[in-house]
Amino acid sequence: MSTIPDDLSYTKEHEWVAGIEDGLTVTVGITAYAAEQLGDVVYVEVHSEVGSTVAAGDAVGEVESTKSVSDIFAPVGGEVVEINSAVVDNPSLVNSDPYGEGWLFRVRVEEEPEDLLSAAEYTALTSGES
Amino acid sequence: MSRSTPLRGVHESLGATLTDFAGWQMPLRYGSESAEHNAVRTAAGLFDLSHMGEIFVVGAQAGEALDRALVGHLSVLAPGRARYTMIVNETGGILDDLIVYRLDEDQYMVVANASNYALVARELADRVRGYDARVTDRSDEYALVAVQGPRSAEILTALTDADLDDLKYYAIVPGVVAGTPALIARTGYTGEDGFELFVLNEHAVPLWNALAEAGKDAGLVPAGLSARDTLRLEAGMPLYGNELSAAITPFDAGLGRVVRFDKPGDFVGKAALERAAENGTRRRLVGLVARGRRVPRHGYPVTREGAVVGEVTSGAPSQSLGRPIAMAYVDEGALEKGSLAVDIRGSQEPVDVVDLPFYRRSK
Numbered sequence: 001m002s003t004i005p006d007d008l009s010y011t012k013e014h015e016w017v018a019g020i021e022d023g024l025t026v027t028v029g030i031t032a033y034a035a036e037q038l039g040d041v042v043y044v045e046v047h048s049e050v051g052s053t054v055a056a057g058d059a060v061g062e063v064e065s066t067k068s069v070s071d072i073f074a075p076v077g078g079e080v081v082e083i084n085s086a087v088v089d090n091p092s093l094v095n096s097d098p099y100g101e102g103w104l105f106r107v108r109v110e111e112e113p114e115d116l117l118s119a120a121e122y123t124a125l126t127s128g129e130s
Numbered sequence: 131m132s133r134s135t136p137l138r139g140v141h142e143s144l145g146a147t148l149t150d151f152a153g154w155q156m157p158l159r160y161g162s163e164s165a166e167h168n169a170v171r172t173a174a175g176l177f178d179l180s181h182m183g184e185i186f187v188v189g190a191q192a193g194e195a196l197d198r199a200l201v202g203h204l205s206v207l208a209p210g211r212a213r214y215t216m217i218v219n220e221t222g223g224i225l226d227d228l229i230v231y232r233l234d235e236d237q238y239m240v241v242a243n244a245s246n247y248a249l250v251a252r253e254l255a256d257r258v259r260g261y262d263a264r265v266t267d268r269s270d271e272y273a274l275v276a277v278q279g280p281r282s283a284e285i286l287t288a289l290t291d292a293d294l295d296d297l298k299y300y301a302i303v304p305g306v307v308a309g310t311p312a313l314i315a316r317t318g319y320t321g322e323d324g325f326e327l328f329v330l331n332e333h334a335v336p337l338w339n340a341l342a343e344a345g346k347d348a349g350l351v352p353a354g355l356s357a358r359d360t361l362r363l364e365a366g367m368p369l370y371g372n373e374l375s376a377a378i379t380p381f382d383a384g385l386g387r388v389v390r391f392d393k394p395g396d397f398v399g400k401a402a403l404e405r406a407a408e409n410g411t412r413r414r415l416v417g418l419v420a421r422g423r424r425v426p427r428h429g430y431p432v433t434r435e436g437a438v439v440g441e442v443t444s445g446a447p448s449q450s451l452g453r454p455i456a457m458a459y460v461d462e463g464a465l466e467k468g469s470l471a472v473d474i475r476g477s478q479e480p481v482d483v484v485d486l487p488f489y490r491r492s493k
Contacts, residue, residue, distance in 0.1 A: 039147075039356060040164045042447040043423045062475075064425050066163050066356055066446055069475075095162070 002032035002126075005099055009113075010122035011075045016099060017116060020076075020109075028075055029103040030063065030094060033126045038065035041094040046072065046083045046105050053079050056111055061104070063094065072104060077111025135180035136273050136334040144352055151355055152245035154181040159354040166357035167449050170320050173349030174279030176341055177358060183247020184272040184328060185240040185254060189263035192238050194395075196230065199257035201380060201403070203393040207232040212300040212317060215388055216380055217250055222402035223376035224383070226250050227368065229317055231302045239302075239313070239328075241274075243370045257398060273334035277341055277350070278324030278361075280491070285345040286325055290314065299323075308340030319358065321365025322491055360446045363455060366417065366487030372428060372443045373415060373457055379406045382459070384415045384486075413440060413459040417488055418472065418481040420454040426472040426481065432458050433471045433478055439464035442472060450489045457486070 004010075009017040014034035018027040035041065046061035048054050054074040061072035083105045087093045093102040117125065132155045141148065146157035157178060159166060169175050187196060193205030202215030212231045216224050226246040231239045242250040251267035258265055277286055283294050292305030292314050302315040310333040318324035329337055342350065359369070368374050373383055380389050380403070389403050420426060425445055432440030440460030448455040456472065460483070464470065471478035 036147075039159055040162050043425065045424075064447075066360060067158075069425065069427070 002036050003099070004031065004033070004119050004123050004126070006119045008099070008119065009116040010119065010125075011073070011116060012125065013073050013075075015073065015075050017075050017113070020113065020116065025081060025106050025108050026076055027103050027106050029098055030072070031122070032098045035095050035098045035102075038063065038070065039067055041065050041091045044087050044091045044094065044104065046080075046088075048074070048080050050080055050083060053077075053110070054107065056113060063091075074107065075116065076107055076109050076113040078107040078109045080105055081108050082106040133181075135178055136331045137178045137180060137275075137338055140335060140338055141178065141352075146352075146354060149355065152181060152243070154244055156181060157352070157354040159356045160352045163354065163356035163360070164449055166351055166353035167360050169349060169351045170279045170322055170353055170357060170361055171450065172280065173351075174277055174281045174285055174324075174345055175320075175353030175357065176338065176345065176350055177276040177278065177353055178274075178338070179276050179326070180273040180331075180334065181244035182274050183242040183244065183250065183267065183269040184274075185242060185247065185251045186266045186268055187238045187240060187254060187258065187263055188236060188266070189261065190236055191262040192236055193232075195258035195261035195263035196238060196240075197393050197395060198261070198397050199254055200228070200230070201389045201397065201399065202230065203390040204230055204232070204238065205393075209234050210301055210303060212302055212315060214300075216385070217253060218380070218399035218403065219376060220399055220402060222379040222399045222406050224370070224374045224378055224380060225253065225376060227370055227374055231313075231315060233302065233304075233313070245371060271330055272328050273331050274326060274328055275334060275337055275341065276318060276324060276326045277345070278318045278320040278353075279322050279350075281345070281348040281350070282322070282324045285341065285348050285350055286314075288344050289340055308337055308344075310337045312337070319365075319367055320361040321367070321487065321489055322361075359444075360449065363444050363446050363457065364448055364450050364487065364489035366457070368415075368457070369444060379403060381406045382411050382413065382415070411462070413461055414465060415443070415486075416458060416460050416465065417484045417486045418442070418456040418458055418470070419451065419484050419488070420456070420472070421480045421482065423454065424474045424479050425454040426456040426458070426474060426479070431473040432460050432464075432481075433473050434464045434467065434469060436478070438473075439470070448488060455488050456481070
């Protein structure tokens with residue numbers, strides 16, 4: 001059973017969003033559940049550049065594991081303000097510390113997110129899938 | 131409804147991620163597939179391959195019958211030895227790639243892929259008609275456990291009375307492993323030294339547990355199909371369904387050496403394969419190494435100056451090279467000119483063509 005921290009918000013695409021309650025800048029990553037499903041992550045790319053504006057649901061990058069490749073989506077709309085270069089250099093951080101050093105990017109929120117999930121809702125989603 | 135091997139409970143207790151493979155629930159990985167891959171390269175890995183098919187061909191003319199049914203020359207194989215070979219259709223298309231073990235003068239074991247063994251058994255039964263040879267598909271009775279890696283001989287030696295020093299690569303001997311009667315073969319699909327142990331289903335769990343225990347201190351870890359796939363890819367070994375199919379002849383796959391036109395008599399597909407050998411091939415199976423970090427994967431187009439000149443059959447990040455690698459069928463003309471790329475989801479990522487295999491073990 002993978003961990004699902006209570007203090008984060010989640011998406012159906014298995015990303016987590018931190019800091020949403022402040023309404024300013026949020027941090028985005030992929031969940032421990034998604035990291036386990038992917039297996040060893042070997043490549044992370046966020047192709048939306050710092051300073052660019054993204055809309056909620058936009059594909060902003062990709063994450064590759066040994067067996068598969070998946071899109072990374074923007075869970076909220078706004079300006080990309082930071083990309084985690086550490087995870088680009090060392091993609092295994094997604095597996096080893098998905099909620100910490102494995103974060104992917106930060107967005108200054110401009111568009112109120114609508115359909116984020118609570119930890120309880122995300123737990124229900126993943127227990128249905130596994 | 132997917133089938134399970136006798137070791138499914140063991141995999142579940144080890145926390146394996148299971149995946150459907152050719153209708154079987156098989157372990158994809160137990161933890162990190164990269165760690166499993168590296169363990170096989172540096173120490174040893176333990177694999178459940180019980181989904182593979184074991185088809186016995188027995189009788190005074192079993193060898194001659196297999197010469198007729200397959201592309202290889204099996205009647206001259208010495209008892210106790212094995213050959214990599216193929217079964218093709220009348221047009222020379224590959225129905226499966228096989229390892230054939232000669233167990234005794236009048237007894238062979240044909241090991242076929244999970245996805246194909248039912249077809250192979252039917253074809254063999256059909257093709258040996260008229261010979262003193264009987265085909266029995268015993269896949270449902272046999273489990274297959276493999277120990278692969280540089281420390282596999284040392285691990286297995288501690289558990290068996292068989293003389294492994296005398297067991298050459300591509301040889302097989304009956305023996306007892308941890309109290310279990312087994313056919314011990316020095317074969318594999320990883321590019322490392324290693325053994326494949328054929329045992330009756332009821333012996334699979336005790337055998338697995340004994341190997342896991344005996345290998346613990348040597349660094350043996352259970353390894354899943356994900357590691358198996360990257361190991362065989364680095365070793366340049368083809369996978370049926372990726373590099374090989376009924377639309378492809380052994381010559382297309384660069385494996386014309388397995389076709390033995392010099393054996394006596396006719397064999398199924400001979401006429402078509404003679405034409406294929408004469409005409410040459412339009413596309414060739416090559417190795418690609420990506421310059422970037424994005425991974426060329428099965429089905430991606432190979433391009434040159436924007437034009438499609440081939441297709442990737444298998445691709446993965448390579449632990450041993452530190453870069454993504456792939457096998458691909460590429461037009462001969464484009465290979466001569468060079469400057470190839472793979473279209474990775476719309477962007478042309480440069481690749482270099484290299485000789486296979488990507489990885490060769492140090493002796």
